[in-house]
Amino acid sequence: MHTIALFGGQDPQGLTAKLTHALLEACEGTHEFIDLNQLTLRPDRRGEANPALDALEQKLAAADVWVLASPTYFGTVAGTLKQALDCLRPRLTRMTHQGDTLPGKYKGKVYLTITSCFASGLENTFTHQTDACLTMLDKAMAAAGLRKAGELILPGTWNAHAIPETKIAQAQALAAKLPAKVRRDNETMKRYLLLFGMIAIMALATMGIQLLIPATTMNFWTRYASFVLIFFVLLAGILHYATFVRHKHR
Structure with missing residues (x-):
């Protein structure tokens, strides 16, 4: 198994990067950490070669698992990682004649996400700073069309210099x-049993x-x-939780 991590934060020696390295080192098989700050990526343009994006896509194609790592900046993804995903979009998806976006050739691969924030775990639980x-x-x-394998959230990074052992264990x-x-x-069986x-x-x-x-x-x-009314209310509550409150903020 080969795992590749795309890191989009500003500090490749920071806590988000360190947590990413900790996960990679625990992975079975081979792994690679890519600091996107070291790449100069641009979108494809008709008739122009795009060697940097070609090389990045080749690495993604060879990987079984993609790790997307970014601190939460202003409530969302770091610009470096967002730029990389924007440039890769036409290669990751395909468009219909009606303009619908459909999964591309990497459908079925596995990915996971890593982020961090200054807020404490308790504060992030209620303010959802990492959700966006x-x-x-x-x-x-x-x-x-990728399948999510999980996520890691590292709260309380303000003035922190080391990753808690609990997060390393996670x-x-x-x-x-x-x-x-x-x-x-x-x-498939797990989904049916859960349902x-x-x-x-x-x-x-x-x-x-x-x-x-x-x-x-x-x-x-x-x-x-x-029965229908009560069942509907309970179902709506579960779906709301699964959609908006599913992240493990702490």
Whole structure:
């Protein structure tokens, strides 16, 4: 397995880069760390050679896992990494005649994201400072058809000089799971089991709530209507959590 990391922060010796190196060193097989600050990338232009972008794409094509690492700057991705993704966009995706963006030739590859912020873990949990950064990276990779293997968030970097051992352990645990992610071991079955478990728990919770409110079980139609309404509210809450509050801020 070959893992490649694209680092877009301003300091290749900083904490975000160090956490990225910690993950790479724990990965099975070979790995490469690319400091995008050392590259001069530009978009493709018709009739012009683009050797820098060609070389970067060749490295990405040879990798089984992509790691996208960037501190959170002004609530979003560092400009260097954003520029690289913008330049690569036509090579990662394909466009239909209607202008729809579809996954390109790297569909099915695996990626993970790493970011950091000055805010403490508790503060980031409530203010979601890293969400926009991670969401932007996820959106780009989803458009390219890549599968997410996980994410690492390093909060509290203000005046910090070392990575907490707990974060090193998280990086190592995530690296250990990557080979299975690349092989797609039991992913389909896991999704079905997760869906079944979620529905079973929601149905049980809905019936429990109905028992607490006798008026909802007076007859068949009130029982049916209340079940649908309560189930919908619970489902909406879970989907909201999965969409907006899924990142591990701490």
